[in-house]
Amino acid sequence: FPSHDMGSMLEYEVKFNYSIPDIFKSYWDFNTSVSSARRRLYSFDAEIDRFTNTFNHDFDNDLNFSLRQQLEVISQFNAVQSINEGNFRIGSLTPSLTLDKRNNTAYATKGYLLNLSYELAKPEFLSSDSNGYDINFYRLINRNRFYLPFSQQFGVAFSVTFGIQENLEKDPRLDGAGNQVFDANGVPLKKGFIPSIKVFRLSGIDTVRGFSEEEINRLDNGKDITTELIQNSVYLTNVKVEPRYRWTDDMVFGLFWDAGKVQIQKFEATDIRSSVGVSFKYLTPVGTLDLDYGMKLLRKRYADGTIESPGRIHISIGFF
Secondary structure, eight states: OOOOOTGGGOOEEEEEEEEESSGGGSSEEEEEEEEEEEEEOSSOEEEEEEEEEEEEEESSSSEEEEEEEEEEEEEEESOSSGGGOEEEEEEEEEEEEEEEOOSOSSSOSSEEEEEEEEEEEOGGGTOOEETTEEOOEEEEEEEEEEEEESSSSEEEEEEEEEEEEEEOOOSBOBOTTSOBOBOTTSOBOBSBOBOGGGSOOOOGGGOOTTSOHHHHTBOTTSOBGGGSOBOSEEEEEEEEEEEEEEOSSSEEEEEEEEEEEEEESSOOTTOOEEEEEEEEEEEETTEEEEEEEEEESSOOBOTTSOBOOSEEEEEEESOO
């Protein structure tokens, strides 16, 4: 991995928001924001400037629609591979629909939450190229959570997430003489690709507990997904099942089974990583403070002879 000086190790984000509720008495809310951030990601560092406009409308207490227009100006550096170096813009439009039937947003014990979002990034929305590759893709994500109570203290929580993203610019990439360009493995290249900063990654709310971010985002060839040039499609799968027992008003214990994977070009439901573990939750007014330990059900040995750790501790806030 590239070396970093002390300055490159610093992360930051500065953000300004301005909101207008019920614009023109239309029952639509408007929010605009400008932000500047520096991030250290797995295979590169990035400086990201964002300008975002979002319209929200509540059809009723449970059903919400939002439309986000976003322009990102990104500079990537200290990359493992040259394709991840450079400056580019991603202009996108993202409609999203959410149905929230949970009995409590801080800690749900009954009901469900359904969300569907569709991000479309195209040159018409001011997306530029990167190293001569066009940025033209979509990203569809469906997130679902279900909470089933069996008694006042005991219940089961389910989470199912599925996503697909695809490069839409599939014309062949040609050199100056008009000939097809190939990569180092002899695979013909296309004019478009999905920027690595936008490629699916199992992390955050999509974490598979028991795995580090580096372990769960390895492809079958042993490489991290962000080191690959994505010119076709990527699939994301994440499933969680968690029986829970509320011991006191503030403390919850649970067991869990997590599964998930990111896959390139084709989706195989049986080819996923999974783990089991225990969870402790401390309830607060704004959400739960989670302490989880997950253990892999099948550890992998890498080509260099090293083997994955047996499990991992995770600390999070308002996880699931």
